[in-house]
Amino acid sequence: MSLRLILLCLFGALALPLAAQDRLPPAPYAYQQLKDPAQEARAKALMEELRCLVCQGQSIADSDAPLAGDMRHEVRSKIAAGESPAEIKTWLVARYGNWVSYDPPFDTATAFLWLGPLFFLALGGWLAFGRFRRGEGDAEDAP
Secondary structure (H helix, E strand, C coil), X not given: CHHHHHHHHHXXXXXXXXXCCCCCCCCCCCCCCCCCHHHXXXXXHHHHHEECCCCCCCECCCCCCHHHHHHHHHHHHHHHCCCCHHHHHHHHHHHHCHHHECCCCCCCCCHHHHHHHHHHHHXXXXXXXXXXXXHHXXXXXXX
């Protein structure tokens, strides 16, 4: 009897993530464009600059993730309300962090992101220079 109860509880605990699936309909502006073409163009340009937090390799304009749909809805709603793309981007960065932007600012948190490639390029050049230089010295010593 207790083994059955334990198995039933275990099965119930493993089935809980299935109940957590998103069954809500998408936000109104997730897949619907704005009526004003100029506003839609501004919204589309901003959506191309923002990274999907779920897909991580796509912009929110290209992603079909529910979170990206919610972000598209927020962008279009705020554009329709008269906010500028810069204000909306600032709001999204404050809410989700610099990672939501494809062009993060240079600060202490992103310094390695910006300077890392230069550091590794310099390190590779220094190692290659040392290897070639050592190779020239070995060739001169050979009889």
